[in-house]
Amino acid sequence: MTTDERFEVRREIAASPSDIFAVLRDPRGHVAIDSSGMLQSADGEPVGEVGDQFVVHMDRESLNDLPMGKYDVTVIITRFATDTELEWTISGTIQPPIKHLYGYRLEASAGGTLVTSYYDWSQIEERYRGKVNFPVIPEAGLRATLGILARTVEQR
Numbered sequence: 135m136t137t138d139e140r141f142e143v144r145r146e147i148a149a150s151p152s153d154i155f156a157v158l159r160d161p162r163g164h165v166a167i168d169s170s171g172m173l174q175s176a177d178g179e180p181v182g183e184v185g186d187q188f189v190v191h192m193d194r195e196s197l198n199d200l201p202m203g204k205y206d207v208t209v210i211i212t213r214f215a216t217d218t219e220l221e222w223t224i225s226g227t228i229q230p231p232i233k234h235l236y237g238y239r240l241e242a243s244a245g246g247t248l249v250t251s252y253y254d255w256s257q258i259e260e261r262y263r264g265k266v267n268f269p270v271i272p273e274a275g276l277r278a279t280l281g282i283l284a285r286t287v288e289q290r
């Protein structure tokens with residue numbers, strides 16, 4: 135599904151939903167599969183419910199779109215269903231938070247798991263419209279991250 139303020143990409147991955155979800159709920163898993171190069175490292179425990187948080191150390195030089203350099207963001211879980219769905223927003227140096235959402239949906243399939251990755255900026259604060267270029271991560275970036283996720287879990 136693609137709209138002017140949201141897109142989704144899907145990929146079949148030859149691994150179980152639980153193996154994939156284990157990577158997605160772990161802060162270090164986010165860093166390991168990131169295709170943008172912005173995520174440098176993370177602190178925190180694997181998430182287990184809505185409201186859980188962890189910190190990611192970022193480097194905006196990878197995108198070269200804003201002069202932010204290195205900074206931290208707090209990932210805040212907004213949807214959580216074990217082995218099925220994980221969604222989050224971020225709070226960081228830009229305040230109030232922008233309110234863009236990232237997420238994954240997992241569906242068991244004959245070949246393993248159908249993974250949907252999405253990025254939604256439909257709920258962003260009005261003050262950021264036209265000031266921050268959306269999408270921050272292009273559709274190709276989500277596709278590349280799914281490729282890294284596949285490589286990561288299929289080698290286990």
